[in-house]
Amino acid sequence: MKKLLYPLLAVLVLAGSAFTFIAAADWKIATGYSIGFSGGGDVGGAFKDFAGTVVFDEANPGAGKFNVTIQVASINTGNGLQNKHARSDEWFDAAKYPTIKYTSQKIVKTGSGYQVTGDLEMHGIKKPVAIPFTFKKTAAGGMFAGAFTVNRNDFKIGKPGGDVDDNIKVEISVPVTK
Amino acid sequence: MFRKALLLGIVSGLLAGVAGVVYARVYYSINEADFSRVAGMVRIIAGSLVGGVLAAIGFWLLNRWLKDKGEIVFNLLFSLLSFASLLAPIAERLPRDIDTPELFPGMVIPMHFFPALAWFTLKPLFIRK
DSSP states (O other): OHHHHHHHHHHHHHHHHHHHHHHHTEEEEOSSOEEEEEOSTTOEEEEOOEEEEEEOOTTOGGGOEEEEEEEGGGEEOSOHHHHHHHHSTTTTOTTTOOEEEEEEEEEEEOSSSEEEEEEEEETTEEEEEEEEEEEEEOSSEEEEEEEEEEEGGGGTOSOSSSSSOSEEEEEEEEEEEO | OHHHHHHHHHHHHHHHHHHHHHHHHHHHHHHOOOOTTTSOHHHHHHHHHHHHHHHHHHHHHHHHHHGGGHHHHHHHHHHHHHHHTTHHHHHOOOOTTOSOGGGHHHHHHHHTTHHHHHHHHHHHHHOOO
């Protein structure tokens, strides 16, 4: 029995370490995040309500996973009338499609940072979207930052052309804590 | 005439500014919508004062050009311009970190009538015909 004690202890310590490793890769989204967008001229704004799970480890980005949701009704363009218009069925149709979801499929390291490829579901349409991003460790935890362009016509948001650019630039910065 | 009109414009502008600041405080306590960064005390008073001084200049010019009909035209113009100025807060784009831009016009629109209201209220005290 005594012979088994130390090997068993070793196994327990190793198993414990493994759990610690997995837990270390989980991040909590902290306050102060920004999900901004701009579409030419004075068209722009941000989504205020953002939540989800973030699993990421710089040493093993391939094992990372992002599963995040944005509440469409939280859109803020800075103008009350524009907010109402953006939530209406002419644009996002927040009543019918209340959320925007992004589920990652693959995260790879690139020259300047990382790139996540995943499914973006918006306005009832799901399309694969790649988002280049960086991750920097901070005193409080870390900071994800990324920018990408999405063609709103791919998701049938609004009518093509007009005052709003077809290609909308999205800029994300998400502070995270352990 | 111009001195009296200017004095009326300054006093009515200041009164409108004070009324605007008080209204902004009341609005904040009711709705908990804080727009002090974009429409703070200084901006409200300065805006009202500018409105009062411009009204004084307009009043003086119209009375010079149109004589007896000047005041009628001025009153009409002052009311119309106050009404037209509502487009500015409706179209105003606030910083993104202000959560309730929908409530901004509700706070600012009444303020756009305060200079005219103060002018019409105080005018008999300054200019009598």
